[in-house]
Amino acid sequence: MHKQAVLVRAAGHITIATGVLGTSYTDSGLTAGASYYYVVSAINPGHESFNSTEAGATLPFVQLKFDETNGTTAADATGSGWNGTLVGGPLWAAGKSGNAVDLDGINDYVALPAGVVSSADNATISAWVYLDAVSNRMRIFDFGSGTSTYMFLTPKNAANGKIRFAIKNNGSSEQIIDGTSALAVGGWHHVAVTLNGATGTLYVDGVNVGSNSTMTLKPSNMGSTRQYWIGRFQYV
Structure with a gap:
């Protein structure tokens, strides 16, 4: 029996992914400087778990890695x-x-x-x-x-x-x-x-x-x- 995950962007209660079988997911199309919050639930046939504890992240406005090797x-x-x-x-x-x-x-x-x-x-x-x-x-x-x-x-x-x-x-x-x-x-x-x-x-x-x-x-x-x-x- 396989378990699947439902990932919800909690701030707006938007479901952003279903049927996730792995242990990671990449959210895309986000806004720099904005904060996002997420919950996840697990599904197997006939049952869905309660939502997980909410986790959040704030994206940076700007990030300079300084990984270049030349130029200005x-x-x-x-x-x-x-x-x-x-x-x-x-x-x-x-x-x-x-x-x-x-x-x-x-x-x-x-x-x-x-x-x-x-x-x-x-x-x-x-x-x-x-x-x-x-x-x-x-x-x-x-x-x-x-x-x-x-x-x-x-x-x-x-x-x-x-x-x-x-x-x-x-x-x-x-x-x-x-x-x-x-x-x-x-x-x-x-x-x-x-x-x-x-x-x-x-x-x-x-x-x-x-x-x-x-x-x-x-x-x-x-x-x-x-x-x-x-x-x-x-x-x-």
């Missing part, structure tokens, strides 16, 4: 066209998985198209980072339109020497999440900032190193800013 374009793996442009002569190098872009810490950076996070109320921004050295004002990323509107992640801030995320809009005070120390030099480290409502959380290698539960600014507040930079800061 880093392709957006989501297929949404938010490709990165390498500026100043960065090199391609071996990465944590596949390849990576190697910035010299002087004038190299990667630029993203304007408006990447202009519609994001909640967001997670993450990256694998390998630091050869660390100094104040270095940027993992810095998105904004100058010194009055921006959000950035620095491996070491000038005020207390710790990894810091900050967001500022139209000349407001910065809203800050500080970690416990500067990001370590040498070796690959995974860094992530999650903004969800009033709570912002900073992670290093999967560990919560800092949070702020009074965040009122969100990426969409900044509008369609023009300077989306990896490895460069707004104070230039």
Whole structure:
């Protein structure tokens, strides 16, 4: 007797597949940045199980794998066209998985198209980072339109020497999440900032190193800013 599965996209209660005999299924035609939720039930002759516990996933707005080996374009793996442009002569190098872009810490950076996070109320921004050295004002990323509107992640801030995320809009005070120390030099480290409502959380290698539960600014507040930079800061 064979069991079959029925897969339902739960948010809209849409049945997207029936008669699935394997242990995996690929959903297609989805929208970048959107969240999807799923349940599955099993069927055999004359009987259908209850739905499984709901599972969900949020698709990235943009994903740069930096898997290229030459040229000045880093392709957006989501297929949404938010490709990165390498500026100043960065090199391609071996990465944590596949390849990576190697910035010299002087004038190299990667630029993203304007408006990447202009519609994001909640967001997670993450990256694998390998630091050869660390100094104040270095940027993992810095998105904004100058010194009055921006959000950035620095491996070491000038005020207390710790990894810091900050967001500022139209000349407001910065809203800050500080970690416990500067990001370590040498070796690959995974860094992530999650903004969800009033709570912002900073992670290093999967560990919560800092949070702020009074965040009122969100990426969409900044509008369609023009300077989306990896490895460069707004104070230039």
